[in-house]
Amino acid sequence: MAKSQPGGAISPPQNVIIIGGSLSGLMHGLMLHRLGSAVRILEQSPTDTPASHMAGVCLGGDVLQLLTRFDRISEVPLGISSAQMQSFDQRGKVNPFLRVSRIMSSWDALYFRLRANFDMRASEYIPRPPPLIPLADEDMEAAKERASYEVGKQVVGVEQLETGQLMVRYKDQADGGKDGQALADLVLGADGSNSIVRRTLSESGQTERKYSGYVAWRGVVGEEQVSEETPDAFRKNIIYSILPDRGGHVVVYNMPGKSGSIKPGQRVLNFCWYTNVPRSSLDGIMTDVDGKRHHTQLPPGRVRVEVWEKQREYAKRIFAAPYFEIIEKIALPFLHLITDYYSPRAFFAGGKVLLVGDAATLLRPHLSFSTNQAAYHALLTERLVTGHLTAEEWEYQVTTAAYLHWRRSIWYGEYFQRPLYVSIGSAVLFWATSVLARLRTWIGWLPKQEI
Known part of the structure; x- marks a missing residue:
């Protein structure tokens, strides 16, 4: 962990291994590299250019704070601004309900x-990455050596040695599954919902x-593929509607198109x-075109034609025209189960x-908070490794905030998907949890820390 230097300054951990190279891993890697750590990200995906996730993310306050401090690509827009949330009725009338x-x-x-920003990886989104920022006593090559992103590394375990260092063991899939190991002073488990560390x-x-008892049917459609009226209907960007007859709820919003373009018509x-x-029906929809049963996600192009056709027939009866036009144009639908844990x-x-x-x-996705949670953790971790928080204080802030947001995400999900009495129960549990946390802090049973 952080070490004291002469004069009372705190130095960050020298060698850091981050397990998982998605958004959370990169946020932490970028922050720690700028502080001076040698950061090695181990990503189990076999390719350095991951397939498109075809997913949107909301850039919340903590994400913007982290990017303000560490992002050096100001000439490329961050995304598309949204002014309000609104809904459609079945006749297609827009009803604003939250600014x-x-x-x-x-x-992507x-x-x-x-x-x-982390390792100068060029892409169609950022063709000319900015140079890394060397420390005062190093050159550019040394700065590059401290930022390592390695693919095909499937971590199988972490253990602490008698020396106090950590040993990370992995299978190197790029080398035929050969066993590998690496030492670190700090290990971050940023390996997502199926975390080996956890x-x-x-x-x-x-x-x-x-x-959770419900699933998400997803897809993306280029603005140029739909009629002029449909993009105009989504000009405020986020449409969020509860559907009749327990049809669930639907969300549609704009996100950057090819190469990150945010120009109208290219989004x-x-x-x-x-x-x-119901759980008993999952086998039918989660079995792909080749007969393979997927557990939590069915990738684009793997949904069986008859399954998607059944959903589209159902959609004809309950969707307003702008929604249904998008459904008709989705070429590669994909599907994932909504799960959660704390x-x-x-x-x-x-x-x-x-x-x-x-x-x-x-978290369930209804808060659009997972990306912000990752940035919040990175900012807290900076305070930890620079000596402004103890490990216990760091964990308190992480777990207390996470539990409240987790309870709130369940409440929102139950409100949209379940009868009113179920969502009321979830709301009461969230608010009771929130009030109790603040009461315990006020009494002094918990430390007074911002959450």
């Missing part, structure tokens, strides 16, 4: 932006994802339709192993 300013981007655009270090029963419309599906622990080995991002808590 809120947001910036909507895409997973943010990923390659972070890669460009599963191996947490107590039994604290690591499992739970199915894409991101479609997400949540429907209730980990009551976020650090291990005396604070030398941390869980961050979705590895710590998987």
Whole structure:
């Protein structure tokens, strides 16, 4: 962890291994590299150019704060501004219901932006990455050596040695599955919802994802593919509607198109339709075109034709025209189960192993908060490694905030998908949890820390 230097200054950990190279891993890697750590990101994906996630992300306040400090690509827009949330009735009439300013981007655009800042990875989104910022006593080559992003590394375990250092063991899929190992002073588990770090270090029963009872049907359509009226209907960017007859709810918003373009006509419309599906029916929709049963996600192009046709027939009966036009134009639908979990622990080995991002808590998507949670963790981790927080204080802030947001995401999901009495119960539980946390802080049972 952080070490004291002469004069009372705190130096960051010298060698850091981050397990997982998605958004959370890159946010932490960028921050720690700028502080002076040698950062090695181990990503199990076999390719250095990940396939498009075809997913939108909301750039919340903590994301913007982190980018303001560490992003050096100001000439490329962050995303598309959203002025308000609104809904359609079945006749297609727009009904505004919440004015809120947001910036909507895409997973791909943010990923390659972070890669460009972390290790100068060029892409169609950022063709000319900015040079890294060397420390006062190093040259550019030394700065590059401190930023390593390695693919095909499947981590299988983390252990603490008698020396106090950490040993990370992995299978090198780029070398035929050969065993590999690496030493670190700090290890971050940023390996997402199926985190190996969480599963191996947490107590039994604290690591499992739970199915929420509904799924998300998703797809993207280019603005140029639909009639002129449909993009105009989404000009305020976010449409959020509860559907009749327990048809679930649907969300549509603009996000950057090819190469991150935000020009009207070059953007894409991101479609997400949540429907209730009993566990007994999952085999039917989660089995792909080749007969393989997927557990939580069915990738684009793998949904069986008859399954998607059944959904489209159902959509004809309940969707307003702008929604249905988008459904008709989706060429590669994909599907994922809505699951969630909360980990009551976020650090291990005396604070030398941390869980961050979705590895710590998987929120339901209705808050659009997962990306912001990752940035919030990165900003807190900066305070930890620079000596402004103890490991216990860091974990308190991470887990307390995560639990409240997790409870709130469940409340929102139940409100949209369930009968009113169920959502009322979820709302009461969230507010009781929130009030109790503040009361315990006021009494002095919990430390007074901003959450």
